[in-house]
Amino acid sequence: xxxxxxxxxxxxxxxxxxxxxxxxxxxxxxxxxxxxxxxxxxxxxxxxxxxxxxxxxxxxxxxxxxxxxxxxxxxxxxxxxxxxxxxxxxxxxx
Amino acid sequence: xxxxxxxxxxxxxxxxxxxxxxxxxxxxxxxxxxxxxxxxxxxxxxxxxxxxxxxxxxxxxxxxxxxxxxxxxxxxxxxxxxxxxxxxxxxxxx
Amino acid sequence: xxxxxxxxxxxxxxxxxxxxxxxxxxxxxxxxxxxxxxxxxxxxxxxxxxxxxxxxxxxxxxxxxxxxxxxxxxxxxxxxxxxxxxxxxxxxxx
Amino acid sequence: xxxxxxxxxxxxxxxxxxxxxxxxxxxxxxxxxxxxxxxxxxxxxxxxxxxxxxxxxxxxxxxxxxxxxxxxxxxxxxxxxxxxxxxxxxxxxx
Numbered sequence: 498x499x500x501x502x503x504x505x506x507x508x509x510x511x512x513x514x515x516x517x518x519x520x521x522x523x524x525x526x527x528x529x530x531x532x533x534x535x536x537x538x539x540x541x542x543x544x545x546x547x548x549x550x551x552x553x554x555x556x557x558x559x560x561x562x563x564x565x566x567x568x569x570x571x572x573x574x575x576x577x578x579x580x581x582x583x584x585x586x587x588x589x590x591x
Numbered sequence: 592x593x594x595x596x597x598x599x600x601x602x603x604x605x606x607x608x609x610x611x612x613x614x615x616x617x618x619x620x621x622x623x624x625x626x627x628x629x630x631x632x633x634x635x636x637x638x639x640x641x642x643x644x645x646x647x648x649x650x651x652x653x654x655x656x657x658x659x660x661x662x663x664x665x666x667x668x669x670x671x672x673x674x675x676x677x678x679x680x681x682x683x684x685x
Numbered sequence: 686x687x688x689x690x691x692x693x694x695x696x697x698x699x700x701x702x703x704x705x706x707x708x709x710x711x712x713x714x715x716x717x718x719x720x721x722x723x724x725x726x727x728x729x730x731x732x733x734x735x736x737x738x739x740x741x742x743x744x745x746x747x748x749x750x751x752x753x754x755x756x757x758x759x760x761x762x763x764x765x766x767x768x769x770x771x772x773x774x775x776x777x778x779x
Numbered sequence: 780x781x782x783x784x785x786x787x788x789x790x791x792x793x794x795x796x797x798x799x800x801x802x803x804x805x806x807x808x809x810x811x812x813x814x815x816x817x818x819x820x821x822x823x824x825x826x827x828x829x830x831x832x833x834x835x836x837x838x839x840x841x842x843x844x845x846x847x848x849x850x851x852x853x854x855x856x857x858x859x860x861x862x863x864x865x866x867x868x869x870x871x872x873x
Contacts, residue, residue, distance in 0.1 A: 502626045515620035526609035531598045535654035542647045543681045546640050551778055553636045554652055558770045560629035561749065562757065565662050569754035582746045584630050587637045589738055589777055590872050612805055643823045655843065656707050656851065663848035676840045683832055683871055692815045703808035710804055714797035720784045723842035724866050730835045733870045734828050741824045748817035772818050775825045 503563025507555055514552050521545045553588055557581075596655025608646050615639045631635055647682055651675075691751025696741055702740050710734045739775055745769075785845025788838055796834050803827045835870055838865075 525541050537553060556591040560581065598605060619635050656673065662669040692699060713729050749769065756763040786793060821849050843863065850857040 499624070502622070502629055504629060508670065509613075509621060511592075511623045512620055513772060515616055515623060518618065519613055519616040522609055522613040526606055529602060529605045529609060531672060532602075535596055535598060535650050535658060536674060537652050539647050539654075539678050539682065541626050542643050542650070542677075546643050547778075549636050549640050549643070550774075553633050554770055554777075555771055556629050556633050556636070557773065560633075561753065561769065562762075562766045565749065566754065566757035569750065570758050573734055574750075578746060578750045580630060581662075581749065584744065585773060585776075586642075586738075586742055588633065588773075589742075590735075596829065599790060641872075644868075647862055648871075652860060655847065655863065656856075656860045659843065660848065660851035662846065663870075664852050668844075668873055672844045675843065676836055679839065679867060679870075680836055682867075683830075683836075689815055692811070692817060692820075696811060697812075699811045700808055703804055707801055707804040707808065710797055710801040714794055714801065717786070717790060717793045717797060720790075723784055723838050723846060724862060727835050727838050727842075727866050727870065728841060730821060730831050730838070730864075731870075734831050736823050737828050737831070744817050744821050744824070748821075748835050752817060768818060772821050772825075775819065 504559040507559055511552060511555060513543055514548065518545065518548050518552070521548065550588075556590075562563075564571070598650055598653040601653055605646060605649060608642065608649075612639065612646070615642065644682075645653050651679070651682075692744055692747040695747055699743060701739060702736065702743075706733065706736050706740070709736065739774075740759075745773070786841040789841055793834060793837060796830065796837075798825055798832070800827065800830050805825070826849065832870075839870075 503538050521541070522545065525545065527536060528541065565575075565577050565581055568577040601622055606628075615635070616639065619632060619639065622632050622635065659671050661673040708776065709729070712734065716726050724763065728740060753763075753765050753769055756765040803823070804827065807820060807863065810820050810823065827858055847857075847859050850859040
């Protein structure tokens with residue numbers, strides 16, 4: 498039976514990336530408190546967003562290889578495809 | 592004389608938003624540790640990216656009203672315009 | 686045997702959307718020639734990008750339900766997953 | 780007096796880019812009609828979006844150097860800043 502989540506093998510990497518992202522957020526907070534230059538802050542915010550996108554892609558990869566593949570194997574018109582596309586849409590338009 | 596940063600009046604709001612973003616990152620880390628559903632995690636990551644975009648826009652707004660406006664007042668071909676567009680490009684393509 | 690493309694059932698809709706996108710591009714060209722207001726033009730460019738994203742999502746949906754599902758059925762570590770994620774990455778960072 | 784648009788000097792380049800974008804849209808339509816591979820189509824759609832972003836950035840650059848700079852010169856709290864940020868927000872979330 499499938500587990501409800503598919504990122505088992507990437508779990509450790511995901512936790513470690515989220516810890517790093519938390520640290521980056523704290524670093525930007527400090528930059529603001531220290532009155533650092535506007536565009537240096539925006540650049541760090543952009544890097545932070547990029548790091549978050551990479552985590553989304555890692556989870557999406559595992560989700561497609563796991564949950565979706567299994568669902569489609571059992572029913573090619575499975576609603577998991579629609580659900581997945583709706584999430585990719587939100588990721589694209591965030 | 593202009594300060595090198597232009598977000599003085601939004602400083603408190605910016606720090607408070609970055610604190611909230613740090614908390615969101617920690618929350619997503621917990622979701623991974625608790626084996627939560629893939630797409631629920633991606634949805635929270637998307638919300639986190641959205642929150643970061645709002646902070647970027649707040650800093651860009653202050654930067655345009657402050658640094659850029661002053662620079663353009665003194666020299667309409669000021670390199671601050673190019674620098675600003677380069678940053679907006681990175682924000683768009685993160 | 687699978688066809689190399691998976692959007693057969695959406696083909697007509699895709700062609701018709703691309704025709705509409707071509708018309709939108711021509712409309713924006715006219716706005717520039719008529720010296721229309723800067724931000725009205727940017728707004729139309731943004732709408733055009735949004736229409737293109739919807740076409741990308743339609744093709745991605747068919748691709749996941751077709752090519753990818755078939756590939757994963759035959760081999761769960763199929764390189765199609767990696768290829769798909771690389772494309773979603775590019776779509777996100779365009 | 781300021782003209783209501785600020786892209787005079789880039790007008791020719793903008794029209795020529797929009798013509799190229801129109802051609803790219805027509806090319807993708809042909810790819811669909813010829814049953815080309817899903818991800819090759821998505822890749823071309825992504826390139827098309829990227830070309831549109833570059834046009835948006837060109838118009839935004841002229842708008843900041845022109846309309847916005849003039850407005851801010853006359854009144855630092857000018858609503859043009861808010862309008863500009865609202866447009867950048869839409870461009871980011873398209």
